[in-house]
Amino acid sequence: MSTDVERIKQASRGLRGTLSESLVDPLTGAIRADDTTLSKFHGIYQQDDRDLRLERQRQKLEPAFQFMIRARVPGGICTTEQWLAMTRISREISDGTLRLTTRQAFQWHGVLKAGLKPLIQTIDSVLMDTLAACGDVNRNVMASPNPHRSKLHAKLHEVTLSLSQHLTPRTGAYHEIWLDGEKLARDEPEEEPIYGPAYLPRKFKISLAIPPDNDVDVFAQDLGFIGIVEDEELIGFNVTVGGGMGATHGDPQTYPRLADVIGFCRPEDVNHVAEHVVGVQRDFGNREVRKRARMKYTIDDRGLDWFVAELNSRLREPLAPARSFRFGRHTDRYGWVEGDDGLWHHTVYVQNGRLHADQLDALEGIATALPDVSWILTPNQNLAVANVPADGRAIVEAQLEAAGLMGSVTPLRAASIACVSMPTCGLGMAEAERYLPTLVDHLEAVFAEAGVPESDTVIRMTGCPNGCARPYVAEIGFVGKAPGRYNVHLGGDGRGQALNTLWAENRDEAEILDGLRPVIERWAAERENGERFGTWVRRTGIVEEAA
């Protein structure tokens, strides 16, 4: 028996469903139930303001339905014209803020049904889209920023764009529904050569990294490409498969998993390899039990050897043996960096990735003065202004200052990220971005009292176990369980190559702080050679090595 979602996809006529009818229904701010599944493939999640849910029900009003829209930004880079269009949407259509995501995408919240078409049309006007930003397809392809820093990164960006394009669904539904494109002449949807009529069993995530930076958390992805450099040339990629963060509380059948390195391919083979990895998952992924549908379970159920053999049988030539590589960190580097070409790039910390209206106004000053800069969304939901000529640096700094983005934050805060959760995300069980800054205040005090105020221990928080902020590779991961209560995971390695382990369950703030304080104090006293917190807790057996 396949799931509801499978039935809806199959019957959707290339992701059309009844979205057009839903959009013009004046009696509800929602779209039809089946369409909420399909809208995700168009980058749109129906949500409601959960803070108002009960109040409105008492008022005999439907929930305050609103939509979250995500725009794809392959590799996280966009032009000034595109940036300005994105900020215009925040001002005129959404709740006033612009959210940079952990997958280098733009996200808007609080958009009403009537705002959907204007929003997508604005995005289209600057040659971007929201297609496949969510849904059971390949999502936004991530890549280590930034292409201007070196020719290696430029090459990486080229590969990223090509791969993103290659895996984009072919359906015309997007144009038809949102851009008033022509309707299908016959009621025959377009063929999807890579996905087929039911698309994938579950979401599919890809990232590309160049060591030593693992900011894209390549091991947390269904499919990853680790750039291998020889003699200053990007000669190819190690291929990784089977990573994924999502889990369900209390269900041992679901778990986070790190990807396995299965071989090496040349840059020109990336699209070919990706297409066939997608193909194996399309054909063998679990379509009966949705929470077991990610590729990590396909691999665990059938074995990695089987997977590699199946993949190789489909490839022009089997993957070559993997090369050696070494990652240093999975967090961002802040401040100015000079690129190979003499242009400068500045990365700033954006709390929770959310830019508010006044910050967007200040950033517009950069766009006006230096229209040729690029805007880069980092995988840790921060922002980089790139391609700045040396004499433009002062302007950039002044405007970032005006936006409140130049203030000094502790390394602890700068290494922390949180997902959105309350009040808009329907999955959230506890606060995340509205609460993490407060918890970090407290943890800063704990680290300072322990004598390590300079610690950059990686802290990540999500409001539910699905893992959007990749909490299971953090040194300290908080996973929401109920309002005000979190599971605490310890033991990442600061490089995204180790899963952490559940250390304490269902803890409130006081319990979290009281529990962590002695551990942090002990680490500060006993660590060897600047040993990271997450490494130390595993070495000393405070948590067991993840299986």
Place this chain on the structure above:
Amino acid sequence: MATPDPAAFAPLPDTQFHELQQLAAALRPEQLWWTSGYLAGLAQSGVQAPQAIPAASELAAATIVYATQTGNSRRIAEQLADRLAGQDVRLVSAGDYRLADLPKERQIVFVVSTHGEGDPPDDAVPFFERLLSKRAPKLEDVRYAVLSLGDSSYEKFCEVGRVLDERLAELGGQPLVDRVDCDVEFEDAAARWIDQLEADLDLSQPSNVVPMRAALPAAPRITRDAPLTGEVLEVQDITGRGSTSDTFHVEIAADGLAYEPGDSVGVWHDNPVLVVEQVLAATGLAGDAVVRVGDEETTLALALTSKRELTGLSRAVIERYVAVTRNDALEAWFGGLERAEQAEILDGWQFADLAKAYPGEVSAQALVDLLAPLKPRLYSIASALGGDEVHLTVSRVSYERDGEPRVGAASNWLGDLDAGAAVQLFVEPNAAFHLPEDPATPVIMIGAGTGVAPFRAFVQARSEAGAPGDNWLIFGHRNFRTDFLYQLEWQRALKGGDLARLDVAFSRDGDERRYVQHVVADQAAELMAWLDRGAHIYICGAIAMGKAVEAALVAAVDASGGDGEAVVSELKAERRLHRDVY
């Protein structure tokens, strides 16, 4: 216990015996004699009196109610419903379930989940609040079962199911099977529970007894001057945050208040403190001055609060105020106004406005004597559920005049009442606004703002009666997001067929102002088709809106090639066009 409890020997359940005792205590001797004969007559008349047979005619043999957050409870409920497919079983979410149906159920099955700190799923919160409140009905003949989902890593594991189970038992329900508490891996336990229920549910058709309503003797008449004392059950805002209007829904327990949909209820209110203080300030009088009202001695403040009309102004009051204060300026000014201007003043001013604009010397007693007695306010009744409740839809009147706040007396008094407060009520019949005799006649209901109130009563009544006629509601207000009064109920009615059509117009949402009359214009063809089928049209709302809708009707008929004026007057002559405008 010193004396044996008589209830223990009575052939009635405790609660009924208690009610009988209460009734008997309130009756005069001749009424007691009459009642004994009436009840004996009922017993002998050969017609089956309403026994403890549930009114099962419209309810299924078993109802499955789910309360779900993540969908697990719903899926289990659906599995059970699938298993019982083809039999007389109803599946409904707790958010959609009417608590009033609960005592009428034969068998009811709950699948509920617990979240966070022992909380029910969001949409089930009101259901549980009501079930746990003292308004919950008694369940003497209801058999029930509960499957409870939860996560044992939480402290309050399966709390909601446990509380539900205990409450249903407390209300008198009889368990069908024992409650089962399921952990995260619920599938097996749920499957076993479904098996057991399938075996234990009685899905045979109920005996074909239609409970009849015995003709009741006339209750003591409730009138304007002999009102009924009702008890406020709930005052609930029904416009959302950010609304430009403040509209609330009042539910009042009004045992014995007989009314028909379309009727109004009269409410005896007190003047709010602010209104009284403004009159005292404008006249310079002290609230504690002693005055006589009829035979009663009281203070001026109390007299102004509950005996005198302060927010409505009449020509007679102005004349008496002129006479008492010898205010020639006022007389000259008001007398010099055109009739229409005078009407505007009488409509828009409160007494405090008059006394402030034209101050004059007046004693406390003279003030009480010159003011008119307090008048009750009429509200269209917004309910028809029976159950001895009356619901009102009230818009709070509140505005500024010359920088000072002014409030409407009754709307603010009602809006500030707490549950449990007493309200004096009577029914003001509105025969011209009743539903068509024939339940098969289609009705078109056009209402703006609180003008939608009687249509809530209409739809409830036609639904309850199973009336086959189609119902079409055209509703208008300012903003979709905040002012779609009773939105959830209308959506449900449309889904369930109690509304055949629902059209809306929100005037402040788009660039152009769209009102109900624009819907009438847009839907002219459909409207004509309904009229051809004999539809009645009901219009409720402000006077201007009523006129605009009528004009749109005329235009709609004209547009379809008919003679608009003639058709509309014919509709009126046939009593098919009904208006309740204010």
